[in-house]
Amino acid sequence: MAMISMQKIFTAFQGQRRLVSGLAGEVALVVKRVAPRPDEAIIIFSDATGRSIDFDLRGGDREVLARLAKQIPPPIEEASAPAEPRGRGRPKLGVVAREVTLLPRHWEWLNAQPGGASVALRKLVEEARRASGDKDRERQARDAAYHFMSTMAGNLAQFEEASRALFADDRRRFTELIADWPADIRDHIVKLAYGDRA
Numbered sequence: 001m002a003m004i005s006m007q008k009i010f011t012a013f014q015g016q017r018r019l020v021s022g023l024a025g026e027v028a029l030v031v032k033r034v035a036p037r038p039d040e041a042i043i044i045f046s047d048a049t050g051r052s053i054d055f056d057l058r059g060g061d062r063e064v065l066a067r068l069a070k071q072i073p074p075p076i077e078e079a080s081a082p083a084e085p086r087g088r089g090r091p092k093l094g095v096v097a098r099e100v101t102l103l104p105r106h107w108e109w110l111n112a113q114p115g116g117a118s119v120a121l122r123k124l125v126e127e128a129r130r131a132s133g134d135k136d137r138e139r140q141a142r143d144a145a146y147h148f149m150s151t152m153a154g155n156l157a158q159f160e161e162a163s164r165a166l167f168a169d170d171r172r173r174f175t176e177l178i179a180d181w182p183a184d185i186r187d188h189i190v191k192l193a194y195g196d197r198a
Contacts, residue, residue: 009047011188013152015040018184021047024055024072025065032057032064043151050144050192052151142166145193152185153178166193 011021012031019042020030031042043052056067100121102110113120129136146166153159158177165174171194178186 010044010053011047012042012044013184013188014042016152016182016185018188024068028055028057028064028068029061031055032061045148045151046144047192048140048144050147050149138169141193141195142169145189148192149189153181153189156181156185 008023009021010024010027012019012027014034014037017040019034020027027044031044034042036042044055045051046053055064055071057064107117110117110120146163149159149163149166153162157180162174162177165171165177174193175190178189181189
């Protein structure tokens, strides 16, 4: 099973009604206790991506939570520190080695930088993240809203026009177009798209 990282909040819908939002374990246990209705499926969404996700709800509460802990590990900063004392040498920084393909002139420039190629690349990446952080967050929020909207509102009136307004970042037009949609769906879309910019 693929691990999912940095997706802390989940929201479950039964039909057009929002059941619960919260951490994976909380949502899973509420969904497990809700009696399924044959005419209304329960769908769980990651608020970070807007995509649906399956939780294995078989067995007792402890079994469900144990499986979720493997599927959705805590973010790195929340993970507990190892109990063993740190040995000699460089500390482990969570660095992952991967292949990068560059032209020879790029490698020459990187190797000439203080600290070498790895340090220079990390600095460049951090600088780019700071420079485009707001735009990246807005794009991720818009994409999450669209994924959720496609699943839950794809057959509702004015879906295409609302999608265009969402991607044009025309918030006024967008909220006008979805005003008649079911309240829980509409409110969740707005939260995903504009929650941190409200």
